[in-house]
Amino acid sequence: MTPVSSRYPMAELAHLPEDIRDKILEVQEKAGFVPNVFLALARRPAEWRAFFAYHDALMLKEEGSLTKGDREMIVTVTSAANQCLYCVVAHGALLRIYEKKPMVADQVAVNWRKADISMRQKAMLEFAMKVCERSHEIDNADFPPLHAHGFSDEDIWDIAAITAFFGLSNRMASFSGMQPNDEFYLMGRLPREKKA
Structure with missing residues (x-):
């Protein structure tokens, strides 16, 4: 297993409060x-x-x-902008699985404008990136292009909130030296083997 961090020790499962331990075991x-x-x-x-x-x-x-794939796409793209290795790798894996596209996470992390995604998703990511990099420039003109792709005002809130929340997550992962689990790198890249 890849070490979780070079700066802070990983918590030991046995010493955690029961509610947290139960949730981790469920995951x-x-x-x-x-x-x-x-x-x-x-x-x-x-x-x-x-x-x-x-x-x-x-x-x-x-x-x-917003689909689960849309949500993971927002995380992958904005985490790439924030240069967060952990979140790009981990959420890129989930993105590949939800979208059933083995190359999509690499494409959007490097250049989402050239990725094999829908125009709706490109509009979503355009807005997410503005929230990520220039949230102080958001104005009323940013909403009609999203409405034109079927996003409601509540969907737009979700896009912004996911971007903002993972801005926190990216910074915590980066400052602490958190590393992605090895398992994430291959998830969703090849079809799953069918059980006999």
Whole structure:
């Protein structure tokens, strides 16, 4: 396993509060491994709970027109702009899986304008990048192009909130030296083997 951080020790599962330990074990059961972010942030339980509550509110919500792939695409593109290795690799893996496109994460991380994605997704990413890099320049003129692609005002809020939240996540991962799990690099690149 890749070390989680060169600067801060990973929390030990056995010493964590029960609610956090149970959530991490649930993730391990589903993914087959524990993503390093869970143990890296668990060194501060109150912050872990707040971080993952907001993460889940944004990334797991059912309302609105953003798909899971759209949400992971926003994270991958803005994390690339913020040069966050952990989030580009981890969320790029989820993006490949949700979009069922093995090359899409690499494409959007390097140059989303030339990626094999829809015009709707390009409009979404144009706005996300403005929030990421120049949020002080957002004005009313930024909304009609998104409305024209079927995004509601609540969807636009989601695009901005995901971008802003992962701005925090990117900075925490980068300053702490968090490294992506090796498992993320290959996820979604090749078709899954069918079980016999």
